[in-house]
Amino acid sequence: MIYTAIDTFYLTDEQLKNSPSRKDGIDEATETTLRIYGCDLxxxxxxxxxLPQAVxxxxxxxxxxxxxxxxxxxxNVKRVAASCVWLASKLEESPRKARQVLVVFHRMECRRENLPIEHLDTSSKKYVDLKADLIRTERHLLKEMGFICHVEHPHKFISNYLATLETPQELRQEAWNLANDSLRTTLCVRFKSEVVACGVVYAAARRFQVPLPENPPWWKAFDADKSGIDESIPKDGSLAGQNANEDPTTAKGSSSALNQEASKDELIKAALDKLKESKNSDDESKNAINGGESREEPDSKLTSDSKMETSGERIKERERDRERERDREKERTRSRDHERGRESDRERGREDTDRDRDKVKERGHRSRDKGKDSGRTEKSKHHSSRDRGYHSSSYSSREKDRRKHHSYA
Structure with missing residues (x-):
């Protein structure tokens, strides 16, 4: 029996600090900004x-x-985000075509970068390259996860928890919003969905100042741990970055929210610029290493060039030999086909002669059968006439005897 551990993709804080991005020189702030940017996309x-929220x-x-x-x-963040949307739509049974995903991401990119909005032609080379890259990135996703893409969200637990605790409707909506905001953080790869749901409920209750039962503690009814709940909530008691006592409606409408939005865009641009700079520096370092090697070993380059030339001549000679061999093979196949055609013609001629002989024999048999049938008919006619004469003579003799008898009487 094959056992697949579905719900085991959880990392510790130490593993997150030593992520592959950190090893490539990307700091924590840039990585966090890029994660938020990808989730926003x-x-x-x-x-x-x-699409539904589950997707x-x-x-x-x-x-x-x-x-x-x-x-x-x-x-690339944008390509991975597009592949995640495409794969998630299939996992949650709300599939979308690759064309639809690419067109939407192209339009989003034009809007975000203040570019003129142009239609993405599905017959263009750009679209073909984007589609191939989308499929390739999806393969990378499946490969890295070992084709285990099962995801359990805290949303389904929140409704049950709050219904059990008999909380007001406003708190339920706030908890739902906080659960959506938690997806922009690394909580989904650090804690199980039950723990995240309890943390969301606790944060929403603190924001609306709704008391929760503590004797016995409410989290024990949901198989959660207080330490895990405390770790899944920031110190200010919120998951969206607002204070616990701040009203979310006023925060959204204030000018500080607009400033935060502008600073967020600036942070994203700065993070993307850092990524480009790191890639350029990597390319420059590779080129510098290659340049140093070329300066140190010019003679080896010359020898390698001469070797390449000789190898190129050899390759050309081999290609010529292959062409000659192909021509010979074609000539052989032609002669074989010609010989087969002749043989088939001979076979057809033999079949035709045999067929003619059979026809002649059949005609001879038919003529003999007709002669026999005619002789039989003549004999039958002769016998029938003789029988008629015999019957008529016997009848006439009987008639004469009868007349004689009547005359004597």
Missing amino acids: IQECGILLK MATGQVLFHRFYCKKSFARF
Whole structure:
């Protein structure tokens, strides 16, 4: 029996600090900004494609899991986000075509970078390259996760928890919003969904100042641990970055929210610029290493060039030999086909002669049968006439005897 451990993709804080992105020189702030940026892309794309929230949540979890094993410097954030949306739509049984995902991401990119919005032609080379890259990135996702893409979200636990605790409707909505915001963080790869759900409920209750039962503690009824709940909540008691006593409606409408949005865009641009700089520095270092090697060994380059020339001549000679061999093989096949055609013609001629002989024999048999039938008919006619004469003579003799008898009487 094959056993698959489904719900085991959880990392410690030490493993997150030593992520592949950190090893490539990306600091913690840049990595966090890029994670938030990718999750925003997934959320916005899901809204434009009219996907259910479960698809967007699954896509964000897959995004975090992938970048726990791969570096932001090696894989483009936008392409990975698009592949996560495409894969999550299939996992949650709300599939979308690759064309739809690519068109939406192209439009989002034009809007975010203030570029003129142009239609993505599906017959262009750009679209073909984007589609091939989307499929390739999806394969990378499946490979890194070992094709185990099961995701369990805290949303389904929140409704049950709050219904059991008999909390007001406003608190339920706030807890749901906080659960959506938690997907932009690494909570989904650090804690189980039950612990995250308890942390979300606790944060929402603190924000609305709703008391929760403590004797006995309410979290024990849901198989959660207080230490895990405390770790899953920031010190200010919120998951969205707001204070516990602050009203979310006023925070959204204030000018500070706009400033935060502008600073967020600046942070994303700065993070993307850092990624480009790190890639350029890597390329420059590789080129410098290659240049140093070329300066140190010029003679080896000359010898390698001469070797390449000789090898090129050899390759050309081999190609010529192959062409000659192909021509010979073609000539042989032609002669074989010609010989086969002749043989087939001979066979047809033999079949025709045999058929003619059979026809002649059949005609002879038919003529003999006709002669026999005619002789039989003549004999039958002769016998029938003789029988008629015999019967008529016997009848006439009987008639004469009868007349004689009457005359004597």
